[in-house]
Each structure stands twice: as C-alpha cells, then as structure tokens.
Amino acid sequence: MSQTTIDPRLMRAPPKRKLRLSWADERIRGVVWQVLVVGIVGTIVWWLWSNTVHNLEVRKIATGFGFLTREAGLPVAESVIEYSPTDTYLRALTVGLLNTLKVAVVGIVLSTILGTVIGIARLSRNWLVAKLSAIYVEVIRDLPLLLQLLFWYTILQSLPGPRQAMQPVPGVFLSNRGLKLPWLDWQDAHSLALLALLLGAVVTWFYRRQALAKRILDGQPRRIWPVALGAMGALPVLVWAALGAPWTADWPELRGFNFRGGVTVSPEFFALLLGLVLYTAGFIAEIVRAGILAVPQGQWEAAQALGLHPGQVLRQIVLPQALRVIIPPMTSQYLNITKNSSLAVAIGYQDIVSIANTTLNQTGQAIEGIAIIMLVYLTISLSISLFMNWYNARIALVER
Amino acid sequence: MSDVTLETAAAKVPEAAPRSPPASQIGLLAWLRTNLFSSWLNSAVTLLIAYLVVRWTIGFVEWGIVNAVWSVPDNQTQACRDLKGIGACWAVITEKHRFILFGTYPYEEHWRPALCVLLFVGLYTVSAMRRFWRKELALVWVATLTAIGVLMWGGILGLPYVPQERWGGLVITLILATFGLALAFPLAVLVALGRRSRLPAIKALCVLYVELIRGVPLISLLFMASVMFPLFLPEGMNIDKLLRAQIAIILFAGAYLAEVVRGGLQALPKGQYEAAEALGLSYWQKTGFIILPQALRLVIPPLVNTFIGFFKDTSLVLIIGIFDLLTAGKTAIIEPAWQGFGVEVYLTVGAIYFVFCFAMSKYSQSLEAELNRHRNR
Numbered sequence: 001m002s003q004t005t006i007d008p009r010l011m012r013a014p015p016k017r018k019l020r021l022s023w024a025d026e027r028i029r030g031v032v033w034q035v036l037v038v039g040i041v042g043t044i045v046w047w048l049w050s051n052t053v054h055n056l057e058v059r060k061i062a063t064g065f066g067f068l069t070r071e072a073g074l075p076v077a078e079s080v081i082e083y084s085p086t087d088t089y090l091r092a093l094t095v096g097l098l099n100t101l102k103v104a105v106v107g108i109v110l111s112t113i114l115g116t117v118i119g120i121a122r123l124s125r126n127w128l129v130a131k132l133s134a135i136y137v138e139v140i141r142d143l144p145l146l147l148q149l150l151f152w153y154t155i156l157q158s159l160p161g162p163r164q165a166m167q168p169v170p171g172v173f174l175s176n177r178g179l180k181l182p183w184l185d186w187q188d189a190h191s192l193a194l195l196a197l198l199l200g201a202v203v204t205w206f207y208r209r210q211a212l213a214k215r216i217l218d219g220q221p222r223r224i225w226p227v228a229l230g231a232m233g234a235l236p237v238l239v240w241a242a243l244g245a246p247w248t249a250d251w252p253e254l255r256g257f258n259f260r261g262g263v264t265v266s267p268e269f270f271a272l273l274l275g276l277v278l279y280t281a282g283f284i285a286e287i288v289r290a291g292i293l294a295v296p297q298g299q300w301e302a303a304q305a306l307g308l309h310p311g312q313v314l315r316q317i318v319l320p321q322a323l324r325v326i327i328p329p330m331t332s333q334y335l336n337i338t339k340n341s342s343l344a345v346a347i348g349y350q351d352i353v354s355i356a357n358t359t360l361n362q363t364g365q366a367i368e369g370i371a372i373i374m375l376v377y378l379t380i381s382l383s384i385s386l387f388m389n390w391y392n393a394r395i396a397l398v399e400r
Numbered sequence: 401m402s403d404v405t406l407e408t409a410a411a412k413v414p415e416a417a418p419r420s421p422p423a424s425q426i427g428l429l430a431w432l433r434t435n436l437f438s439s440w441l442n443s444a445v446t447l448l449i450a451y452l453v454v455r456w457t458i459g460f461v462e463w464g465i466v467n468a469v470w471s472v473p474d475n476q477t478q479a480c481r482d483l484k485g486i487g488a489c490w491a492v493i494t495e496k497h498r499f500i501l502f503g504t505y506p507y508e509e510h511w512r513p514a515l516c517v518l519l520f521v522g523l524y525t526v527s528a529m530r531r532f533w534r535k536e537l538a539l540v541w542v543a544t545l546t547a548i549g550v551l552m553w554g555g556i557l558g559l560p561y562v563p564q565e566r567w568g569g570l571v572i573t574l575i576l577a578t579f580g581l582a583l584a585f586p587l588a589v590l591v592a593l594g595r596r597s598r599l600p601a602i603k604a605l606c607v608l609y610v611e612l613i614r615g616v617p618l619i620s621l622l623f624m625a626s627v628m629f630p631l632f633l634p635e636g637m638n639i640d641k642l643l644r645a646q647i648a649i650i651l652f653a654g655a656y657l658a659e660v661v662r663g664g665l666q667a668l669p670k671g672q673y674e675a676a677e678a679l680g681l682s683y684w685q686k687t688g689f690i691i692l693p694q695a696l697r698l699v700i701p702p703l704v705n706t707f708i709g710f711f712k713d714t715s716l717v718l719i720i721g722i723f724d725l726l727t728a729g730k731t732a733i734i735e736p737a738w739q740g741f742g743v744e745v746y747l748t749v750g751a752i753y754f755v756f757c758f759a760m761s762k763y764s765q766s767l768e769a770e771l772n773r774h775r776n777r
Contacts, residue, residue, distance in 0.1 A: 034601040041605060048632045055631045126442050127435035128449050142757035143750050144712035146719075147726055151750070154742035158485075339617035346719055353619055366627045373620045381615040 052367070067363045068093070074358055076350050078266050089359055096355030097376060103269065103351065104338045104380075107276040111337065112330075114277060115284025122289050133285065140282035146343055148279055153271035153347040162258050171251050171262075179265040180252035189243035193236040200231035207231075268349035272341065280337050287333065291326035292318070323395055331388035338380050342373075352376050464488045471495075477737050492741040493748050496732040500749065503568015503723045509560065513571040516548045520574045528763055530770075541582060548575070564640055568723035570752065572642070576714040576724065580649040581657075581707055587650065588657030589696075593687060595658065596665055606658070613655035618716050621648040626720040645717050653710050660702045664695035700771065704764035708757050715753075725749055 019027060056063060068090040075085050080098040083091060122133040140148075157176055160166065165175035173180040184190060204227060211222040252262030295318050303317040344351040353373055360369030424430045437443040467487025469479050471494045480489035493500075502513045523544045526532050532540075552571070555561035594606035613621070625648035626641060633639065639647075668691060676686040696703075715726040723731075729749040733742050 030599050034599045037605065038601050051634050052631045055635065058635065125435070125438060126445055128446050128453075132449065132453070138758065138761070139754065142708070142712075142754045142761060144715040144726065144753055146715045147746060147750055147753065150726075150730065151743070151746040154746065158740060158743075342617040342619045343716070343719075345619065353617070353623075357623065360627065366631065370620060370624050370628055373623070374616045377617055377620065378612070378615040 096352035100351040107337045111277045111280040114281040119285035119288030137282045145279045149275040152274045156267040178267045180262045182249045182251045183263040185248040187246045193240040196236040196239040200235045203231045204228045272349045287329045291322040294325040295321045327392045489741045500728045501569045512551045569728045570725045572724040577711045584650045584653035587654040591658035592661035610655045664699035701764045701768040
C-alpha cells in the first residue's frame with residue numbers, strides 16, 4: 001500500500017473552510033449531535049446513579065468490597081483448590097472462577113474435537129455417515145442449551161444409586177453420584193516425567209525451526225520425528241523409570257453407601273460438560289464444514305498434481321487455507337462456551353455466577369456481586385479474543 | 401491384398417478374454433455401491449452404524465410407544481412407576497399439557513393465550529412472505545402486538561382482567577422473543593449506524609455498548625434486571641419482573657443485532673454512499689432511502705439466524721423465575737406424584753422449541769438461496 005505512488009495532486013490538502021456558526025456547516029452539526037446524544041445518555045446514567053445512591057441510603061446498604069474478606073460460611077461441593085466454609089468470600093469466588101475455567105477449558109477442547117469430527121463426517125462420501133451428522137447438527141442447534149442441560153441432569157440423576165452402579169468398563173462406575181474413574185496414585189516421578197515431556201516439546205520445537213531454516217537454504221529435507229520421539233517419548237519414560245517407575249492406580253471401590261478412591265466427576269459437572277460439548281459441537285461442525293468447502297477444488301487438484309501425498313495435501317495446502325476461514329467464527333464459539341457455562345447455576349454446578357449469586361443473596365451486595373460477574377466474563381472474553389486475534393494474524397494470508 | 405493383411409493381423413491378436421459387462425451406474429444397487437459400500441472400510445462403517453441406528457430406533461419405539469403409558473386416572477401414577485423406566489409415561493403430558501402451554505392462566509380463559517400463539521404464528525408467516533415486505537408490514541406488527549396485549553391482559557371488551565403474574569407457558573416465550581426483536585431491531589439499526597459514524601463521541605458510545613453487552617453472558621444481565629434494577633428506579637416506582645427481563649433481553653439482542661446490521665452496512669459498496677452524497681442527499685435521506693434498504697436486505701438470513709438464537713435464549717429467564725415454556729415444564733414435574741418423569745416433559749418441550757426453530761432455520765436457508773440466486777448465474 002505505502003509503496004504505490006500517489007498522484008501528487010491528491011497529496012494537496014483540501015482548502016480549509018472557515019467555521020460558520022450555522023446549521024448548514026457539517027462540523028457544527030456534528031458537534032451539536034454529539035453534545036445532544038452524550039447529554040441524553042449522560043442524563044439517563046446520572047438519573048439512574050442518583051436513584052441508586054438514594055435507594056442504597058434508604059435501605060442502609062453499605063457499598064464497597066469489604067465483604068470479600070469476611071467469612072463466607074458457604075459450602076462448595078467441588079473445588080480445584082482447598083476450600084472450607086470458614087474461608088473468605090474472596091476465596092469462595094476464586095473457587096467459582098476456577099470451576100468456570102475448568103469447565104470452559106475442558107469444554108473447548110472436547111467440543112473442538114467432536115465438532116471437527118462431525119463437520120468432516122458431514123462431508124463424508126458415505127451417505128449414512130453424512131446424513132446422520134446432518135441430522136445431529138440440525139437437531140442439536142434447534143434446542144435451547146438450558147433445556148439440554150436440564151435433560152442431561154435429569155437423566156444423570158435418575159441413574160441407579162452407588163450400590164447398583166452401572167459399570168460400562170471395569171473400574172469405571174456410573175451412578176447418581178456421578179462418574180467414578182480410576183486414577184494414578186500421583187507421585188513426584190509423574191510430575192517430573194510431565195516436566196520432561198514439556199522440555200522435550202520445547203526442544204522439538206526449536207529443532208524443527210532450525211531444520212526448516214536449513215531446508216530453506218539447501219533444499220534437503222531433514223527428519224524431525226527421531227528427535228521428536230527421543231525428546232518427547234524416550235526422555236519422559238527414562239525419567240519415570242529412573243525414579244523407580246511407580247505404577248499403582250487408585251481404583252474406586254464401593255464402601256458402604258458410597259465410593260472410595262479414584263476421581264469423581266460430579267453429576268453437575270458431567271451434565272454441564274455434556275450439554276456444552278454436544279451443543280457447541282453442532283456449531284463447530286458447521287464452521288469446520290464451511291471452512292473445508294471454502295478451499296477451492298483446484299487447490300486439492302493442484303497439490304496432487306505436484307506429487308504431494310494425501311496427508312501433505314491436507315496438512316500443507318488445504319488446512320492452512322481452511323483455518324483462515326475457520327478461526328474467526330471459532331473464536332466466537334469459544335467465547336460462547338465460556339459465557340454459556342454460566343448456565344451452570346440452573347443445575348447447581350458452583351461456577352462463578354452461582355457463587356456470586358449466593359454471595360449477593362447472603363450479603364445483600366447486589367451491585368458488587370453483579371459487577372464481579374461482569375468483570376470476570378469481560379476479562380475472559382477479552383483475553384480469548386486477544387489471543388485468537390493474535391493467532392489469526394499469525395496465520396493470515398500475507399499479501400503484498 | 402488388404403484382406404490378407406487384415407486376416408494375418410487378426411490372427412496375431414490373441415482372442416480377448418470374455419469380460420463381464422461394466423457395473424451399472426444407475427439404479428438402487430449402483431447407488432448403494434457408490435454411497436454406502438464403496439470400500440471395505442466404508443462397508444464396515446455403514447454396517448456398524450446401520451446396526452446401531454436400528455437398535456436405538458427399536459429401543460426408542462419400545463420405550464416411547466410400545467411400553468408407554470398414555471393416561472392414568474386422577475394423578476395415580478402407580479402404573480407409570482411400575483414400568484421402572486422400560487416405558488415412557490406420557491400420562492404426564494396428557495395431564496399437564498394445559499399447564500405447560502399456558503401456565504397458571506385461568507383455566508376457562510385458556511383460549512386467549514391459545515389465540516395469541518396463533519396470532520404470533522400468523523405474524524411470523526406473513527412476515528416471512530416476500531410479497532408482504534412493504535412498509536405496511538410495520539403497521540401489521542403494531543396492530544397484532546396490540547391485539548395480543550389486549551387479549552392477554554383483558555379488562556376491556558368484556559374480557560376479564562388477568563394480571564401479568566398469572567401469564568405463563570409458550571405465550572411468554574413468544575412474547576419475550578417477538579417483543580424483544582421488534583424493539584431491539586430499531587435500537588440495533590441506530591447503534592450500527594452510530595458505530596460507523598464519523599462523530600467520535602457517538603462512535604465511542606456505540607462501541608462501548610456493543611462490546612460491553614457482548615462480553616458478558618445474558619444471565620448476568622437478567623440477574624441485573626431482577627436484583628439490581630429496582631435500585632435504579634426512584635423510590636415507589638416499580639416495574640414488574642417480566643418487563644424488566646424484557647428490557648434486559650432487548651438490550652442484549654440490540655447489541656448482537658447491531659453487529660449483524662453493521663455487517664450489512666460494511667458489505668455495501670462504497671460507491672453507493674458516494675453516489676448518494678453526490679446527489680446532495682442529507683445524512684438521513686441517504687441512510688433511509690439508499691443505504692438501509694439495501695444493507696438490511698443483505699443481512700436478512702443472518703438476522704433470522706440471530707432471531708433463532710434469541711428464541712432459544714429466552715429460556716434463560718427460568719433462572720430468574722419467570723414462567724416461560726421451559727419453566728412451566730420444569731414446574732410441572734415438581735408435584736410429588738409426577739416427580740421423575742422429567743425426560744418425557746423435556747422431550748415434549750424440546751419438540752415445541754424444535755418446531756419453531758427448525759421452521760425458521762429452513763426458512764432462512766431457502767431465503768438465502770433465493771437472495772443469492774443472481775450471484776450463482
């Protein structure tokens with residue numbers, strides 16, 4: 001853009017017109033309109049504000065965030081961090097925020113996977129697969145999410161009790177207390193192995209970058225997978241083995257009226273996750289399908305004509321182009337999952353909205369409670385869209 | 401000569417092996433082969449899926465029809481309980497359908513909300529037909545919505561007065577969605593124009609409004625409407641809960657619709673703006689006669705899609721305790737006699753939502769195809 005030569009006649013600034021104090025002058029009109037609109041909006045806001053201040057005085061409600069340090073006395077069923085009802089409101093709200101993030105992150109990952117599979121299945125040459133995916137997408141998108149959540153929650157609650165729990169796979173129990181899964185007896189060796197895996201990933205990434213740079217210079221392809229296998233496969237296993245290779249699982253067992261051991265996925269979390277993932281996958285499937293269809297057929301054919309094998313065609317030619325179409329609407333779906341997770345309050349999963357709502361009912365601090373909810377979601381929304389914008393700019397088509 | 405050469409040439413060619421005729425390209429068998437059994441993997445997938453579909457369909461038919469209980473004598477749900485889940489208890493629908501559809505509206509007056517539902521459906525149908533896309537349509541909307549208000553409240557024309565607290569069911573869902581759209585739409589057009597305005601203060605206000613609303617979930621706005629709104633008003637003044645929720649939905653829908661309308665404004669070629677200015681039209685003339693008619697036509701399909709979204713989102717009023725279709729369904733199974741039959745109720749309520757949303761989404765797709773027809777030539 002900047003390199004194109006501009007006609008020198010256009011470079012000249014337009015002649016300055018004198019400001020006339022008349023309705024015929026566009027600039028005067030602009031100023032008047034702005035003053036008018038800002039004035040009206042300002043008056044309304046001021047009116048609401050003064051009413052609020054007056055009402056708060058009349059009802060003797062003290063404003064401020066001082067209540068956050070008070071003892072909450074609010075039981076929370078599931079929490080990522082340690083929490084007891086004697087902790088402060090601030091701690092309770094943090095627990096809620098973490099619960100929101102937990103369901104949002106897991107939901108985003110699972111619905112992306114499921115949505116991509118269904119979107120590709122809808123383009124399948126197998127008629128049955130394509131039709132079934134189409135029916136799934138049409139039905140799931142035309143039912144309110146809240147209805148779906150209540151439906152799944154009802155089904156999970158009507159499951160048999162722990163004593164008659166269903167056991168689809170040995171060690172996995174499904175009952176009205178939720179889903180019980182066996183889990184590794186976590187030790188330092190596992191943490192260190194995870195750390196080694198992370199290190200391996202970083203090493204692989206750097207190696208791949210260097211290999212690509214060298215390939216651009218001399219045209220010789222270099223194998224990346226041996227390094228990747230060594231750094232991300234062998235290294236963690238070696239670390240784990242060196243520390244004694246601990247391998248004891250914590251199996252859930254029926255003791256009395258409930259299960260002991262293993263990890264629990266509560267019915268509330270399970271229903272919320274199930275509803276969010278199934279619902280959002282329907283939308284993501286359509287986005288993925290549109291993205292793949294947006295790549296012209298000629299691109300596939302040209303890539304094949306160059307002698308690339310099908311995997312290369314998909315990875316290096318089609319996917320990069322499809323992603324450009326997919327990323328922006330996908331961003332809004334990720335935002336939707338996060339915002340929709342607030343429906344948790346309807347089925348009793350204690351996310352930030354649920355805990356803030358209980359807090360404002362207990363303390364009477366309505367304004368602060370809602371301000372906290374809004375602030376949290378605005379921050380999350382803004383961070384997700386900033387990240388996705390950055391990613392989108394990175395993969396965007398670089399034009400002249 | 402030539403005969404001889406031909407003969408020798410023919411003798412050199414080995415006799416062709418008998419070939420079977422090429423596989424048929426038409427007919428049921430060919431269709432099955434190309435679409436279902438084109439390869440080993442495809443055949444395996446087809447068979448597996450077909451097996452699962454048939455099994456689940458049979459299971460559902462057994463549960464929903466064969467083993468189902470359709471009615472029980474006055475709230476004696478023992479017959480349903482005896483099924484122990486092997487059959488559906490549609491008796492809950494037989495018993496509670498009036499409650500689910502109309503909530504606590506006085507029983508002998510149920511024809512009024514029923515008529516309102518029909519009016520709403522008629523209004524949607526008329527609005528969907530392109531031959532009625534004229535200025536008079538706005539008048540039809542005003543007239544119908546007024547008629548609905550009169551029917552619901554009553555108090556005149558010999559209709560007994562019914563307070564708003566007793567309204568409920570499907571009609572509330574339709575009211576929230578339709579009034580929400582009708583009032584949010586003008587707001588959205590203004591905000592969209594404001595966001596494209598050259599006046600910095602107006603642009604900033606519109607950007608702030610849209611981004612603020614779109615960044616928070618609808619629930620937080622509904623909470624605000626139910627908990628905080630009373631604090632905003634002067635002492636003694638009070639607005640009922642339904643209206644407060646309606647305002648929250650309008651503000652919410654306004655921000656989303658504004659973005660859709662802005663898409664249309666941006667898609668319009670710049671030449672249209674410049675040509676209108678060159679003709680010497682004022683801003684409002686330019687906007688009203690040249691820009692909006694074209695821009696809005698461009699965004700009708702996404703507008704319908706947004707409307708489907710709001711239709712579904714009105715169900716969120718359940719959380720602040722307003723009696724819409726979903727709340728009515730949820731309340732119907734609170735009674736001890738009917739506890740545990742949630743699946744049947746939610747399937748029924750879901751079917752009602754589905755009919756409305758599916759009709760709208762099919763309409764939006766056909767409209768999109770129709771409006772884009774000139775591009776595909």
